[in-house]
């Protein structure tokens with residue numbers, strides 16, 4: 001490796017570290033906003049389900065994101081759509097005597113809950129804002145080529161509300177929501193590529209999401225687009241309300257660095273060569289035939 005090449009590598013690593021610091025700052029800033037407070041207030045209305053119920057929910061509706069009972073949805077200004085079938089989970093039956101502090105568990109009964117995609121009405125406060133701009137430098141088509149070098153096909157399709165992308169390991173396919181703007185689609189694709197590179201065996205969902213989104217943020221920033229309006233909120237929501245932002249991102253720093261480097265190297269290899277007419281000097285470099 002030549003010295004200049006080594007220097008360039010070092011500069012690139014420093015630049016990516018700087019971008020990761022920037023993302024941390026944006027997450028910390030977001031957590032001081034009223035939007036974040038409203039989001040947390042609503043999140044606290046969603047029940048934390050037991051492992052068994054999480055399993056029951058994922059068996060009946062794998063794409064579920066926010067699940068609540070009929071009345072909770074009503075209290076949040078939303079209603080369950082006509083004809084939607086509930087997701088059955090087991091609710092504990094607690095009996096409490098008059099002078100008892102804590103109740104006694106007497107059994108379980110089946111109750112119905114519904115995913116947000118089965119409801120409509122007032123929008124839930126969200127910490128993320130979909131990116132609406134155009135993409136720089138044919139980013140999506142170049143990311144699709146990076147995906148194919150990793151053995152993954154990319155398809156545009158309609159996904160459930162609130163889902164922007166999906167990485168399907170069994171068919172080696174990345175699905176990107178068709179209705180989103182080009183910049184959002186590029187960001188989603190970079191996020192899913194982060195999963196492809198890092199998470200085949202990862203079981204900690206929150207950590208995987210934080211890593212994939214950080215990768216996407218860096219890839220977009222290095223390509224000249226600011227994804228913070230989406231990425232900061234996404235990372236913050238997976239970190240949860242009381243997390244140590246810096247610590248969580250730093251523990252994944254190595255993984256984030258290596259995956260974003262791999263994607264950016266792939267993108268550089270697929271840079272479309274400049275058209276000859278845009279560069280008058282290129283004529284001089286052409287072999288005269």
Ligand SMILES: [Zn+2]
Nearest residue numbers: 191195209212
């Ligand atoms: Zn993800």
